[in-house]
Amino acid sequence: MAGFGPSRYPAGTPTCPTWFWPGEQRVARLVDEFGLPVHDQWTTGGALVAADGVVRRIDRPVMPPSYRFTNGAISLVDGLAGRLPSGTVTVDCPVTRVERADDRVTIYTSQGSSTAGAVIAAVPPSLALDTGIIDPGDLEPSVAEAASSIPVWMGGVTKAVAIYPVPFWRQLGLSGTAFGPGQPFGEVHDMSGPDGTPAMLFGFGQAPLADPAEAFVEQLTALFGPKAAEPAQVLVVDWGRQPFTAPTRLGLTSRYDLYGSPHLTTPSWAGRLHWASTETATTAPGHIEGALAAAERTLGALLAP
Ligand SMILES: Cc1cc2nc3c(=O)[nH]c(=O)nc-3n(C[C@H](O)[C@H](O)[C@H](O)COP(=O)(O)OP(=O)(O)OC[C@H]3O[C@@H](n4cnc5c(N)ncnc54)[C@H](O)[C@@H]3O)c2cc1C
Numbered sequence: 249m250a251g252f253g254p255s256r257y258p259a260g261t262p263t264c265p266t267w268f269w270p271g272e273q274r275v276a277r278l279v280d281e282f283g284l285p286v287h288d289q290w291t292t293g294g295a296l297v298a299a300d301g302v303v304r305r306i307d308r309p310v311m312p313p314s315y316r317f318t319n320g321a322i323s324l325v326d327g328l329a330g331r332l333p334s335g336t337v338t339v340d341c342p343v344t345r346v347e348r349a350d351d352r353v354t355i356y357t358s359q360g361s362s363t364a365g366a367v368i369a370a371v372p373p374s375l376a377l378d379t380g381i382i383d384p385g386d387l388e389p390s391v392a393e394a395a396s397s398i399p400v401w402m403g404g405v406t407k408a409v410a411i412y413p414v415p416f417w418r419q420l421g422l423s424g425t426a427f428g429p430g431q432p433f434g435e436v437h438d439m440s441g442p443d444g445t446p447a448m449l450f451g452f453g454q455a456p457l458a459d460p461a462e463a464f465v466e467q468l469t470a471l472f473g474p475k476a477a478e479p480a481q482v483l484v485v486d487w488g489r490q491p492f493t494a495p496t497r498l499g500l501t502s503r504y505d506l507y508g509s510p511h512l513t514t515p516s517w518a519g520r521l522h523w524a525s526t527e528t529a530t531t532a533p534g535h536i537e538g539a540l541a542a543a544e545r546t547l548g549a550l551l552a553p
Contacts (some may be wrong), residue, residue: 422448
């Protein structure tokens, strides 16, 4: 496929988060610091709205400006990891349990256990409880209640990406943005690289689908015409079924009002358990910016004299 090089988007990257927005200062600072290539989200052209079997065209910008990591959000993660001394990061080593004993915590992993003075739970709190990493019985009841009910941001979403030889929708004067209330993919956007290469459309689906790739291409064809029927490749990830992202009892986590809740911005276990995922942030909770804000708060608490 023309122009889709592994150096620009490593395998799997396009289904990860890819946007950041004006005013997200922590992300912008790191982008600068690491010299990461970014480009504007393509918004030029008309948007489409499909409802009741009719596709309407809106010829004005409908999306606020945003930016994309040209090499995927993984480039930000790589930048951060690259600052740590070699050997600090261990992968493929899931934490299975964290327990408190007197003035220590013990962390059990698939490869053994270790003890520490404090632990940072940088995973969604509802995932930590759902997977048994942290026993709700070891928490204050109000904290256990908050941690088990707080949703994972977009944790139930299916993201589909269709890759094309060229961004043909732009030639039709379309931005690639489309909304389809009640359709399998409620939102569609252009996800192309700079200058339209690689050319991609992506969609967010809310409900589980039997064949999401087929449903996505069908929907794109109804919106953008026959050229949409022949993608070079379709990538799909149902994030609700990723065991390291979403709790199994996804439907029971709907308390978005708990984002940034004091139950989770305050450490548990007398300062030995810090909650640090994006859902705990008071700034931009749910976004990458929120994850950075939560990390800053946690570090501040741990380093405080
Ligand atoms: C489809 C989708 C699209 C999104 N798009 C955007 C976007 O465009 N822009 C944006 O700002 N945000 C977006 N988000 C949200 C963004 O992904 C989150 O804000 C961000 O990833 C949160 O970072 P985090 O460090 O808090 O948690 P995570 O990124 O979830 O990191 C937690 C890490 O812990 C690991 N982990 C889980 N369990 C264990 C275990 N037992 N042991 C060891 N490790 C474990 C996971 O593998 C993961 O690497 C999107 C989310 C989804 C699902």
